[in-house]
Amino acid sequence: MTMTNPFDQLFNRKNTRSYKWDDMKKLFGSSELLALWVADMDFGCPPAVRKAVTERAEMGIYGYTFFSDEYYGAITSWYSRRHGWSIDPKWIGNSPTVVTSISIAVELLSSPGDSVVIQTPVYPPFYEVIEDNGRIVAKNPLVIRNERFEMDLPHLETLFQNGAKLMILCSPHNPGGRVWTEEELRALGALCLQYGVTVIADEIHCDLTFPGHKHTPFASLSAELSDRTITCTAATKTFNLPGIQTSYFITANKELKQRFDKRLQVLGLNYPHHFAEAAIVAAYTEGEEWLDGLLDYVKGNLDFAVDYLSEHLPEVKPLRPEGTYLLWVDCRGLGIESGKLKKWMVEEAKVAFSLGSAFGTEGAGWLRMNLAAPRAIVEQALKQFCEAGRLALK
Ligand SMILES: Cc1ncc(COP(=O)(O)O)c(C=O)c1O
Known part of the structure; x- marks a missing residue:
């Protein structure tokens, strides 16, 4: 019997007043993107946290x-x-x-x-x-x-x-x-x-x-x-x-x-x-066991993303992180002017990664991808990103 990994579970966060999924139009001009930007995870919290918060909610006095x-x-x-x-x-x-x-x-x-x-x-x-x-x-x-x-x-x-x-x-x-x-x-x-x-x-x-x-x-x-x-x-x-x-x-x-x-x-x-x-x-x-599982899963996402980029779009160069769940990617090799990177990402790749230029002038031409999501989302975002990237390079 194969065990399912709890971090693979897909949560539909749309229409939940999620800043990441429901408020991206303000920043990106579209709400139909795969959201891998702000540093919040698409994983359920540790079961013990959910239980403790639910019990507290049930008190009915706040x-x-x-x-x-x-x-x-x-x-x-x-x-x-x-x-x-x-x-x-x-x-x-x-x-x-x-x-x-x-x-x-x-x-x-x-x-x-x-x-x-x-x-x-x-x-x-x-x-x-x-x-x-x-x-x-x-x-x-x-x-x-x-x-x-x-x-x-x-x-x-x-x-x-x-x-x-x-x-x-x-x-x-x-x-x-x-x-x-x-x-x-x-x-x-x-x-x-x-x-x-x-x-x-x-x-x-x-x-x-x-x-x-x-x-x-x-x-x-x-x-x-x-x-x-x-x-x-x-x-x-x-x-x-x-x-x-x-x-x-x-x-x-x-x-x-x-x-x-x-x-x-x-x-x-x-x-x-x-x-x-x-x-x-x-x-x-x-929550310690949950955290160890999370780190393991995110490390898997990281290895997957780095390998995927190197195979499908070697022109972009990620810096391999030692911690966090964020991947900082140098996209200057795509030949897209840094001022046009956002428009390209939104309109062609249809993903929302954080724009590197928001982190300072040194980040122009870079994007930051949030890897704290089920593998299926990370994989789909990478697929869209690399396909659009290949077209941009033609
Ligand atoms: C370095 C750093 N500091 C602070 C925060 C935000 O923390 P808070 O929501 O508690 O202000 C973040 C969130 O991404 C972060 O990356």
């Missing part, structure tokens, strides 16, 4: 709530087990989303007109939380070496020498899929200590790593770095819960933690979502 010790225990135990990082529960604060936390951190840790460093191409909201808070983006572009992104530390040092005191680190990196090694992070950390730079570490992809690559929490590197780092993260990417709008931040810096909590209170963001604790505790205490 009043104000708070996080209990069980919640903090579930987080600390997860980091100790999966990442070897020992966290004091007092270091943890809560915020609706990671982007909320990063935005507040930028506000609290810099002044208008200050430079904030990001390593580009990178997750688009990093630009907004800097610029819309009246700060200046200081780009430290990543370089492609050995078919992967690497940090340009000599260039970074010049930004620090020119006065940048705050940096947003994306670890693992979106869209490049790098799982920074401990050695790379130590070298970065040494520069931050030398120049007195504070780090906002966005580690939302920390649990999504492929075999042979281990995530190192930046703040776990040393007590000094821990004191000048605020880690912004969540269980929502790992377990496909982003609509529950719950995230947390971790900092050993007591004063920063107090200021952060106060700011959240002033903004009225200090009460958790009614379903948050139920979902997180179930995910962290009973």
Whole structure:
């Protein structure tokens, strides 16, 4: 008897108010595309999460709530087990989303007109939380070496020498899929200590790593770095819960933690979502097996996609990710002007991948494909994309 893989199950998410499937017209001008863009998965959540949320829904009263010790225990135990990082529960604060936390951190840790460093191409909201808070983006572009992104530390040092005191680190990196090694992070950390730079570490992809690559929490590197780092993260990417709008931040810096909590209170963001604790505790205490299955499945999708592209459209070149479920693909070999790539993708390939140019000027001519979908969807999207690509090359 052949066992069916639960990740092969097709969910019809159309007409469910899914941002990914039902709101793409705004961004792509069509709603009839295969949606492999925003980083949300087309897989059912772990069964334990579904059960816990259903039970909570059945209460029928959705009043104000708070996080209990069980919640903090579930987080600390997860980091100790999966990442070897020992966290004091007092270091943890809560915020609706990671982007909320990063935005507040930028506000609290810099002044208008200050430079904030990001390593580009990178997750688009990093630009907004800097610029819309009246700060200046200081780009430290990543370089492609050995078919992967690497940090340009000599260039970074010049930004620090020119006065940048705050940096947003994306670890693992979106869209490049790098799982920074401990050695790379130590070298970065040494520069931050030398120049007195504070780090906002966005580690939302920390649990999504492929075999042979281990995530190192930046703040776990040393007590000094821990004191000048605020880690912004969540269980929502790992377990496909982003609509529950719950995230947390971790900092050993007591004063920063107090200021952060106060700011959240002033903004009225200090009460958790009614379903948050139920979902997180179930995910962290009973979702481990599901996560291992997910990683295995996504790795299968990744191998499939890389092989498929190399066989059917070798003119486009993916960077093989070490983590995340995102594939960053260099499409410049198709000979389509970068300004016309979106129109071609929508009208000819009929797929919605994220446009590389949204991640910074370095992303022009690139696309980002979301591989967290049943194989049948990934395969169909690749087929459409490669067929259109072959026609474009004629
Ligand atoms: C690097 C990174 N940070 C943050 C987020 C979004 O997190 P949230 O919805 O909690 O703001 C994403 C989502 O794709 C992401 O890739």
